[in-house]
Amino acid sequence: MSTAATDMPGNTRKAGRYVYIAAVVLLCAWVIVPLYFLLINTLSSPEAVNSFPKSFIPEFDLGSLSFFANFAGMLTALKNSIIVAGLTMIMSIAIGAPAGYALSRFDFPGKELFRMLILLTRAFPLPLLALPLAVMFIRTGLDDTAFGLALVHTTLAVPFAVLITFSLFSGIPIELEEAAWTLGCTRLTAFTKVVLPLILPGITASAIFAFVISWNEVFAAAVLTIENRTLTAFLLQNLDTSPLHLKFAGGFILVVPALIFIFAVRKYLFAMWGIANR
Amino acid sequence: MNPRILPYVLILPVTLFLCLFFLYPFVLVSQQAFSTGSGFTLDNFKDVMSHWKFPISLKNTLYLAAAVVPFQLALALLMATMVSKMKKGRDLVLYVWTIPLGISDLAAGIIWLAIFEQSGFLNSMMSGLGFIDRPMNLLSYQTPALVFLAIALAEIWRATAIMLVILVAGIGLIPKEYYEAAEVFGASPWKRFTRITLPLLRPSLSTALVLRVILAFEVFAVVQALGGTLFPVLMGETYKYQFELLDGGSAAAIALIILLISIAFTLLILRALRVPKGATI
Numbered sequence: 001m002s003t004a005a006t007d008m009p010g011n012t013r014k015a016g017r018y019v020y021i022a023a024v025v026l027l028c029a030w031v032i033v034p035l036y037f038l039l040i041n042t043l044s045s046p047e048a049v050n051s052f053p054k055s056f057i058p059e060f061d062l063g064s065l066s067f068f069a070n071f072a073g074m075l076t077a078l079k080n081s082i083i084v085a086g087l088t089m090i091m092s093i094a095i096g097a098p099a100g101y102a103l104s105r106f107d108f109p110g111k112e113l114f115r116m117l118i119l120l121t122r123a124f125p126l127p128l129l130a131l132p133l134a135v136m137f138i139r140t141g142l143d144d145t146a147f148g149l150a151l152v153h154t155t156l157a158v159p160f161a162v163l164i165t166f167s168l169f170s171g172i173p174i175e176l177e178e179a180a181w182t183l184g185c186t187r188l189t190a191f192t193k194v195v196l197p198l199i200l201p202g203i204t205a206s207a208i209f210a211f212v213i214s215w216n217e218v219f220a221a222a223v224l225t226i227e228n229r230t231l232t233a234f235l236l237q238n239l240d241t242s243p244l245h246l247k248f249a250g251g252f253i254l255v256v257p258a259l260i261f262i263f264a265v266r267k268y269l270f271a272m273w274g275i276a277n278r
Numbered sequence: 279m280n281p282r283i284l285p286y287v288l289i290l291p292v293t294l295f296l297c298l299f300f301l302y303p304f305v306l307v308s309q310q311a312f313s314t315g316s317g318f319t320l321d322n323f324k325d326v327m328s329h330w331k332f333p334i335s336l337k338n339t340l341y342l343a344a345a346v347v348p349f350q351l352a353l354a355l356l357m358a359t360m361v362s363k364m365k366k367g368r369d370l371v372l373y374v375w376t377i378p379l380g381i382s383d384l385a386a387g388i389i390w391l392a393i394f395e396q397s398g399f400l401n402s403m404m405s406g407l408g409f410i411d412r413p414m415n416l417l418s419y420q421t422p423a424l425v426f427l428a429i430a431l432a433e434i435w436r437a438t439a440i441m442l443v444i445l446v447a448g449i450g451l452i453p454k455e456y457y458e459a460a461e462v463f464g465a466s467p468w469k470r471f472t473r474i475t476l477p478l479l480r481p482s483l484s485t486a487l488v489l490r491v492i493l494a495f496e497v498f499a500v501v502q503a504l505g506g507t508l509f510p511v512l513m514g515e516t517y518k519y520q521f522e523l524l525d526g527g528s529a530a531a532i533a534l535i536i537l538l539i540s541i542a543f544t545l546l547i548l549r550a551l552r553v554p555k556g557a558t559i
């Protein structure tokens with residue numbers, strides 16, 4: 001930059017700097033402004049949401065949110081969403097993390113094949129799995145249960161859990177573990193006393209990621225649940241009939257965990273994808 | 279435990295899980311698509327493809343992907359190069375830009391509905407500026423172009439972040455020495471971008487594109503929230519067959535068609551962006 005930049009007259013460089021800053025601000029606004037509009041609608045009374053023209057400042061009325069909370073079935077749907085996402089989180093870490101550890105610590109015949117299986121899942125439109133599983137679940141009695149849906153959501157989340165924990169474990173030198181072995185630890189105690197404390201924040205991040213994948217999923221949830229709908233399924237099935245303020249309050253409730261999630265895992269987001277990439 | 283067996287014990291749960299809930303369902307879905315109760319048949323495909331809505335929803339899905347994905351790629355590349363030069367405030371800007379990554383497609387559709395609905399913010403803005411006297415219905419069958427635009431904008435808003443994250447991670451892996459050498463030889467920023475960044479970014483580009491294109495063919499909730507029945511797409515038709523018409527065979531047939539398109543595009547992207555054998559980064 002330095003040679004080219006010093007040749008340029010000062011004015012051009014300054015102008016370029018302003019264009020650059022303006023572009024960054026503009027792109028930030030592009031993300032935030034639509035979210036702000038949703039916030040206005042959520043914090044307005046139902047009458048204000050349906051009136052015209054709209055105010056660009058929220059009136060801080062909880063009418064829409066309390067309408068949402070009192071709408072028949074909505075709180076149950078919210079509870080179902082949390083249960084399914086919680087189950088997905090537990091299952092995908094419980095079965096994904098050991099595989100991530102195996103990939104980072106061992107060379108074994110069939111490792112490439114296993115990696116292929118994991119990567120293959122990302123080249124398929126996974127929500128479509130819900131169709132055949134709907135039939136399978138009816139036969140096994142898992143239809144319309146939180147656990148059945150959590151199984152499908154785990155299929156979505158587990159490849160990420162494997163790849164993320166793989167990259168996390170790879171970041172911890174094996175020498176640390178070996179030192180623990182020479183000091184009298186078994187493989188298991190070395191893992192629980194040395195590796196686990198170091199890896200815990202990262203595991204938490206990938207658990208949150210699994211939670212959000214399930215929380216956000218629409219198609220499989222809508223196909224697989226009838227009575228026990230999750231929030232996304234409930235909102236989707238009522239799109240035609242529900243009033244605007246209900247949609248916006250529901251959308252807002254869907255968005256809140258996302259904001260927290262991105263904030264909580266921001267440190268890991270790039271490390272995660274950097275290695276999971278190849 | 280024997281270290282030769284241990285890795286297999288560790289990967290066993292995931293492998294079993296994926297066989298049961300990933301590979302096996304694909305066998306099932308093909309079975310469902312190719313049968314109507316008795317033996318092998320192509321009837322499901324014939325039924326689905328001869329329905330008047332099929333060509334429209336196929337066309338809509340493909341057009342939407344063609345309009346959205348290239349734009350997102352360019353936008354994500356621009357954003358990624360912008361942050362790579364940033365010194366102050368990089369973390370904050372990246373946090374803001376990656377927010378949509380965690381937002382559900384249904385929520386994204388609802389967010390853009392707040393802007394485009396009849397008493398929404400776009401109409402309010404236009405009436406505030408004096409362009410219109412009374413709110414217009416922007417999302418109706420009379421304004422297909424606007425419906426398309428609203429859906430495309432919502433998709434661009436929502437799903438550019440996933441490409442951005444992959445590309446930022448990829449740019450971070452390119453050694454700084456290449457750029458320093460290029461500067462010494464007087465390469466312009468544009469030249470550095472096309473001669474260093476783009477070619478060395480190929481693995482990340484192909485990952486980002488594959489993920490994004492597959493998501494584009496799966497587009498569903500955004501469309502439901504904004505266009506409803508005005509803008510039929512393949513995934514929406516699958517849902518309709520399964521849920522409203524209770525026709526599992528036809529739903530499975532469309533699912534297989536979506537799957538085939540996805541695989542075809544994945545192979546195409548992988549081939550177009552492959553790193554030549556022997557070349558390393």
